[in-house]
Amino acid sequence: MAASTHNQNRSWTLKERPPGLVGPEHFNWVTSPMPEPGPGQILVKSLYFSCDPTQRGWLHAEGGYIAPVAIGEAMRAGGVGQVVASNAPGFEPGDLIQGTLAWSDFVVVTPGAGLTPVTKVSKDYPLTWNFSVFGLTTLTAYFGLLHTGEMKAGDVVLVSGAAGATGSVVGQIAKIKGASKVIGIAGGAEKCRWLVEEGGFDAAIDYKTDDIALKIKEHAPQGVDVFFDNVGGDCLDAALMNLKAGSRVVICGGISTGYASWSAPEGPKNYMNLILHGAAMKGFLVLHFMAEFGKAMAEIGQWVREGKLKVKETVVEGLENAPAALQGLFTGKNLGKMIIKVADPL
Numbered sequence: 001m002a003a004s005t006h007n008q009n010r011s012w013t014l015k016e017r018p019p020g021l022v023g024p025e026h027f028n029w030v031t032s033p034m035p036e037p038g039p040g041q042i043l044v045k046s047l048y049f050s051c052d053p054t055q056r057g058w059l060h061a062e063g064g065y066i067a068p069v070a071i072g073e074a075m076r077a078g079g080v081g082q083v084v085a086s087n088a089p090g091f092e093p094g095d096l097i098q099g100t101l102a103w104s105d106f107v108v109v110t111p112g113a114g115l116t117p118v119t120k121v122s123k124d125y126p127l128t129w130n131f132s133v134f135g136l137t138t139l140t141a142y143f144g145l146l147h148t149g150e151m152k153a154g155d156v157v158l159v160s161g162a163a164g165a166t167g168s169v170v171g172q173i174a175k176i177k178g179a180s181k182v183i184g185i186a187g188g189a190e191k192c193r194w195l196v197e198e199g200g201f202d203a204a205i206d207y208k209t210d211d212i213a214l215k216i217k218e219h220a221p222q223g224v225d226v227f228f229d230n231v232g233g234d235c236l237d238a239a240l241m242n243l244k245a246g247s248r249v250v251i252c253g254g255i256s257t258g259y260a261s262w263s264a265p266e267g268p269k270n271y272m273n274l275i276l277h278g279a280a281m282k283g284f285l286v287l288h289f290m291a292e293f294g295k296a297m298a299e300i301g302q303w304v305r306e307g308k309l310k311v312k313e314t315v316v317e318g319l320e321n322a323p324a325a326l327q328g329l330f331t332g333k334n335l336g337k338m339i340i341k342v343a344d345p346l
């Protein structure tokens with residue numbers, strides 16, 4: 001693949017809508033002339049992209065909570081970039097910005113709600129931390145656990161997708177807030193080792209080799225108070241067999257479905273246990289809590305400064321590897337937050 005030159009722009013555009021697992025074959029690698037900003041617009045050099053399971057949902061023709069990516073359009077992604085040229089007041093060449101960009105070396109954007117200067121809280125830290133510890137997945141962990149899950153000190157907390165961006169932070173916040181035990185479910189021995197030896201979890205279950213329900217029972221004989229579910233399927237069913245009276249099941253995501261379709265993923269089999277234990281099962285979208293992001297970030301920033309919240313990232317180098325990185329979320333290639341590095345700031 002050709003390196004970018006000063007007057008050329010490289011992009012991944014959507015070739016076709018993936019019927020199943022998303023991969024490089026669903027995108028075209030195209031080279032086009034450098035775009036020019038119009039009135040009120042800025043030209044941005046891409047530095048880093050966030051890699052998120054929700055991007056898979058943007059590839060469905062029917063769309064979801066935002067419009068689908070069109071065939072032929074450069075793949076949309078959250079990113080951090082640097083202003084190269086500006087026709088917009090308040091933006092100067094060299095400024096670092098974050099917001100909705102696209103899988104291209106250079107992107108022309110109109111500043112607005114979706115694009116802001118790099119936030120104050122993170123400007124003293126590596127740029128990638130904007131996506132990892134100061135990003136939406138940390139806020140998802142925070143609000144899902146503390147608000148939707150109503151976690152209290154002394155609770156036994158179980159998390160699926162535990163070695164990923166959201167799950168690894170759920171476990172850490174649970175410990176900070178005084179959980180009596182935190183158990184993580186993840187795929188593979190290395191991820192389980194990381195959870196216990198570095199991530200601060202008390203126990204880990206390998207869903208690929210362990211009997212999940214049996215292992216939960218072993219680690220939490222009285223049942224769990226909060227189950228934070230990123231995965232669905234077998235993990236959810238196993239957790240539903242190990243609930244405590246008054247427990248809360250937080251539906252954050254269902255990545256085991258592959259998000260290949262909005263329609264008819266298999267539902268949980270063991271949901272009748274919610275009745276037996278007077279338990280609640282509740283979903284949430286992090287964007288529902290937007291009004292409280294600032295307050296949460298202040299607390300998260302404090303934990304980072306005190307060294308209580310560890311940062312874990314998997315950084316994939318090169319725009320050319322962006323589709324493979326996205327696929328990697330669905331095949332477990334990441335530990336912590338998956339990030340694509342495109343270039344260093346000037």
Ligand SMILES: NC(=O)c1ccc[n+]([C@@H]2O[C@H](COP(=O)([O-])OP(=O)(O)OC[C@H]3O[C@@H](n4cnc5c(N)ncnc54)[C@H](OP(=O)(O)O)[C@@H]3O)[C@@H](O)[C@H]2O)c1
Pocket residue numbers: 051052053054136137140161162163164165166167185186187188191230231251252253254255256257284285286287328329330331332333334335336337338
């Ligand atoms: N509700 C919200 O507002 C909100 C916001 C952000 C994210 N989410 C959801 O939260 C979940 C985690 O997102 P994230 O951004 O933090 O991604 P992530 O956990 O960093 O990455 C995805 C992880 O999912 C696991 N996975 C993939 N296929 C799986 C399968 N079939 N069974 C079990 N695990 C599987 C993989 O780990 P293993 O190697 O362990 O399999 C992979 O590392 C996703 O479901 C996402 O959709 C929800």
